[in-house]
Amino acid sequence: MKKTSEHQNLLDQLQQVAEGLGKTLAPFCEVVLHDLTQPEQAILAIHNNLSGRSVGAPATELGLARAADPEFEQVIANYPNTFPDGRLAKSTSIGIKDSKGQYVAALCMNVDLTVFRSLNTMLMQFGSVDTAAAVSETMAPAGADAIRLRIDQFAARLGTTPRALKADERKALMRELKDAGLSDVRRAMDIVAAYLNVSRATVYNDAR
Template sequence: MAKRTAEHRALLDQIQQIAEGIGATFAPFCEAVVHDLLDPEHAIISIHNNLSGREVGAPATELGLARISDPEYPQLIANYANHFADGRQAKSTSIGIKDAHGKYIAALCMNVDLTLFRGLQNVLGQFSSVEGAPLQESLDPTGADEIRERIDQFAARLATTPHALKSEDRRALIRELKESGCMEIRRAMAIVARHLGVSRATVYSDAK
């Protein structure tokens, strides 16, 4: 085991705090593991939200050994395909941590269990599928998309969002919509109010 300096101990302590936060925030889907690359035979010093079944004291992975042997090895490897010992598919990200001299001393690894997400993806895909009949129908009044598009363009010119428009901005928007003829579209007031996140009464007031 390589000798640890005060800097190494401080870095390892901070990385463990970060790993604990990641594990707590993204439980139960994401495992966060801290590897001490100064002690490769007992590299794992903490596992938060343990999904892989590994234990503290387990040796470094091949990726960890590669970093130990090559300081030029990529520091960030994100979203690579992986799997747990029981065959569950995972998506992993590994971040190498260097000291002030550019030597790898640790790694923070995150492993996301894709099992539930794949299941949800299949369910949502089935739920959102529609029959292949030629009939097409929209519950929106004709021209509703044009109103929303004009609102989005107006907000973008002000570097903001429709919901964040101030009252004077909304009044200017309504004037533009009137001049373009958009306010003649059926249910225009309701469409504008919904897209701006305000009441119809507010839109009527802005339109005066």
């Protein structure tokens, strides 16, 4: 395909987009800009290089298929992929068309899943407890978990978070806690104040 001034302008703008995405998603996401008007030297820019490719490398099979077919799907998101060294990746490919509906570029993002899967495994191990242990203990006052759970449920119904509750919403919350008998829990006001990140005086005022 002969490159026109329109194509060049699109590619110039996409280089800025690729650079911005690369900086934002570093270091776990490779961002690649493909020039589909020159499939044999398609890679125009590559940020956070995870695949070992270089500028001037040819287009992938997906890129070639897209360049040959204007009806090819424009956005393919979160599909499984593999880096040359075998690392698993999650990829998204976005095709860019010119004013005539022809594909001239593709912006691709490849996320290295290795680090995230390892981190997830470590977090699961760190957060696990021995449910068969002979001892079970809590450092929170009795009933504190029930109060916090009720607060979370109340905030979720309003589509917000406990610390973002407004004054009238806090008053309604305190009525609900009272009706449920949770305001009688030892140090209930202190628990509510800490969980909502407000003063004890505010909580007492809301409970009137």
